[in-house]
Amino acid sequence: MAVDKWTLLGIPANVPTSQATAENYVLTGTSEFSHEMENELRESIKGNRKDWSGGVVEETISVTFPYDPTFTADRDFKEACKHGRQMRFWIIDNTLIGDGENAVHNSTFAYVIPESRSLSVDDEEDNIEVSLKVKLNSADGEEPKLPDEILDPSLAGQVAYETIGQETGNLETVESQNI
Known part of the structure; x- marks a missing residue:
């Protein structure tokens, strides 16, 4: 699926990027997305011809992604749409350009305002569809190599093996699980 070659990230403009976690703002499970640019051409008549x-x-x-009532980004899209709030949005190509520490991802960034957010339900799945209008223009740039947990979301939930009695406490607090 070609959409798996991309990472989409939407953060409300009032949330500092340093506080935005991948689990809350990376749009996982995206089934489709598009970035459309449209030039509203001006028509003029010259010598009985259109120019x-x-x-x-x-x-x-x-963007279309699966409905999940606990997903922070969907709540943010809904609130931003209701109240006309801006969001920061990145479209990141997962393909790495370059080698080693200098490897980067091609990326597009924009400030957006959600134009619409809809819940689409059928007999097979529940999806959220969001349409975002770009403020002024998008900008192309580069992002440093993304963490493996973002490129492969299944890694974010990995639990390491521990022997019986090795740890005491919750998954979030034990030392062996948070290395």
Whole structure:
């Protein structure tokens, strides 16, 4: 599935990036997304023929992902849409460019305002569809190598083996599970 080659990240503009965790803001399970740029051309007539020139450019990002009532990002999209709040949004190509410590991911960043958020339910699945309007323009750049937990979300929930009696406490607090 080609969508697995991309990482999407949406964070409300009022949340500091340093406080944004991957589990709360990376859109996992995305079934489809698009980034559309549209140039509203201007028409003029010259010598009984139509001529076109560039006009206003508009960008829209659309994302579809599975419904999960505990997923923070969906609640944020819903709130931002209801109240016209801005969000920061990244589209990151998971393919690494370069080698070693200098390896980077091509990325697109934009400030967005959700235009719509809809819950779509059928007999097989429940999905959220979000349409985001880009403020002014998106910008292309590079992100440093993403952590493996983001590139392969199944790794984020891995539990290491521990012997009987090795630890006392919860998964979140025991030393052997939080290395």
